[in-house]
Amino acid sequence: MMATRPRAERVEEVVIVGGGIAGLATALALHRVGKSCLILERWHELRESGAALGLLPNAWRALHALGIAHKLIPNYRIVRSGRVTNLETGSVQTQSFPESSDGEENGARIVHRKALLEALAEEIPQEAIRFSAKLASIRTEAGPDSSSITVLQLEDGDIIKAKVVIGCDGLHSVVAQWLGLAQAHDSGRSAVRGLAVFPEGHGLKHEFQQFLLANRRVGLIPLNNHDAYWFISHLTTPKVKELGRHPELIQREVLLNLAVDLPLEFKQMVEHSVPSSLTWDPLMFRTPWDIVLGRAHRGCVTVAGDAFHPTTPDLGQGGCIALEDAVVLGRCLAHAESPKEVDESLGRYVAERRWRAAAIVAASYFSGSVQQASAGVWTRPLRLVRDFLFYRFIFTWISRLTLFDCGTLPKVG
Numbered sequence: 001m002m003a004t005r006p007r008a009e010r011v012e013e014v015v016i017v018g019g020g021i022a023g024l025a026t027a028l029a030l031h032r033v034g035k036s037c038l039i040l041e042r043w044h045e046l047r048e049s050g051a052a053l054g055l056l057p058n059a060w061r062a063l064h065a066l067g068i069a070h071k072l073i074p075n076y077r078i079v080r081s082g083r084v085t086n087l088e089t090g091s092v093q094t095q096s097f098p099e100s101s102d103g104e105e106n107g108a109r110i111v112h113r114k115a116l117l118e119a120l121a122e123e124i125p126q127e128a129i130r131f132s133a134k135l136a137s138i139r140t141e142a143g144p145d146s147s148s149i150t151v152l153q154l155e156d157g158d159i160i161k162a163k164v165v166i167g168c169d170g171l172h173s174v175v176a177q178w179l180g181l182a183q184a185h186d187s188g189r190s191a192v193r194g195l196a197v198f199p200e201g202h203g204l205k206h207e208f209q210q211f212l213l214a215n216r217r218v219g220l221i222p223l224n225n226h227d228a229y230w231f232i233s234h235l236t237t238p239k240v241k242e243l244g245r246h247p248e249l250i251q252r253e254v255l256l257n258l259a260v261d262l263p264l265e266f267k268q269m270v271e272h273s274v275p276s277s278l279t280w281d282p283l284m285f286r287t288p289w290d291i292v293l294g295r296a297h298r299g300c301v302t303v304a305g306d307a308f309h310p311t312t313p314d315l316g317q318g319g320c321i322a323l324e325d326a327v328v329l330g331r332c333l334a335h336a337e338s339p340k341e342v343d344e345s346l347g348r349y350v351a352e353r354r355w356r357a358a359a360i361v362a363a364s365y366f367s368g369s370v371q372q373a374s375a376g377v378w379t380r381p382l383r384l385v386r387d388f389l390f391y392r393f394i395f396t397w398i399s400r401l402t403l404f405d406c407g408t409l410p411k412v413g
């Protein structure tokens with residue numbers, strides 16, 4: 001009988017599970033404060049889900065704190081306002097992003113997700129990212145000095161021991177499940193999105209265009225003069241669930257069904273979309289009370305980004321608040337050495353983040369419900385709010401949440 005080769009065992013200072021926005025940004029924040037870490041990413045490379053995302057002032061403040069905003073800003077133009085056309089009534093409303101009192105630019109920049117991930121990853125030592133490393137399960141065991149060590153079992157059988165674990169493993173986080181956080185809920189809505197590329201220029205005005213139809217909200221927003229991002233948020237039906245990750249099915253469904261009654265300009269965007277950019281996703285969220293009351297930290301283990309507070313994307317905030325988490329984690333862990341100090345620091349991080357995240361999730365859900373305005377008996381009142389109050393007053397008011405400043409990282413060394 002062949003002897004089984006014993007698996008390697010290491011003890012890492014900090015392990016970050018997941019190399020998405022939250023994982024890379026957290027690794028960079030820790031690197032900036034002089035802490036080394038290992039990122040475990042299940043894919044064989046950095047992988048973006050959805051081609052582009054909107055980054056609002058709170059994200060830019062976090063990116064400045066992380067020292068990489070300057071790498072992205074020159075490539076993306078800021079969008080300060082929008083136009084919302086109700087295709088059923090023909091009415092057009094304007095939409096403005098709130099003004100910041102400290103002179104920080106208001107509005108959004110839509111960036112390529114790949115560019116954001118690469119800008120973060122470039123600043124982290126290459127050996128800090130281990131690809132094709134999928135976390136399967138977690139347990140704890142007693143460490144040498146009666147502290148507890150977290151044992152991470154990977155899908156390939158490898159075992160990694162860590163003093164600190166930060167779960168940045170997204171919506172279906174293994175770490176969140178281990179902590180006992182409640183499952184994310186399905187909002188009943190989904191979104192298809194894509195990135196249209198026009199090498200000769202798309203000719204769009206530099207603004208956020210939205211179209212409202214029964215049960216659908218459609219958005220179109222340029223990144224720069226060549227690329228434009230679009231999305232259709234709609235009610236989930238059994239048919240759209242079959243779209244999965246099949247770009248050709250998504251494009252066909254959009255052109256033949258979801259966008260059939262939309263302006264030609266929009267359909268051209270769909271036709272010019274890069275196939276790999278076409279994605280369909282159900283819109284999920286963790287309830288604000290589960291975020292506030294749930295257990296997001298146990299000993300030296302915590303969560304960040306979607307693993308902590310998945311939100312519907314109706315204020316374009318999931319990635320932005322993942323960047324905020326990273327800065328706060330870097331600040332809290334900067335001077336923590338012993339298990340007791342780490343435990344206390346992670347407690348401070350969760351206390352600082354949970355109300356902020358819960359407010360974002362609640363505001364995003366509200367914003368999505370009003371703008372989509374399709375909720376059974378609530379449909380008519382929601383439409384009245386949307387058509388007469390929301391874009392005029394409420395949007396600018398709740399968008400003030402996006403002006404949040406998560407602060408800076410401490411100087412070390």
Ligand SMILES: Cc1cc2nc3c(=O)[nH]c(=O)nc-3n(C[C@H](O)[C@H](O)[C@H](O)COP(=O)(O)OP(=O)(O)OC[C@H]3O[C@@H](n4cnc5c(N)ncnc54)[C@H](O)[C@@H]3O)c2cc1C
Pocket residue numbers: 017018019020021022023040041042043047049050052053054055133134135136168169170171172173174191193281282283304305306307313315316317318319320321322
């Ligand atoms: C339709 C839509 C539009 C959006 N628009 C915006 C927007 O405009 N602005 C904005 O800020 N946000 C937006 N978001 C939200 C944003 O995409 C997410 O909040 C953000 O990607 C969260 O980053 P994350 O790193 O926490 O999670 P993820 O991006 O999900 O990354 C998790 C990483 O962990 C890895 N992983 C998962 N499980 C394991 C495991 N067991 N072991 C190892 N690795 C693992 C994954 O491969 C992945 O790389 C949108 C979301 C959707 C669905």
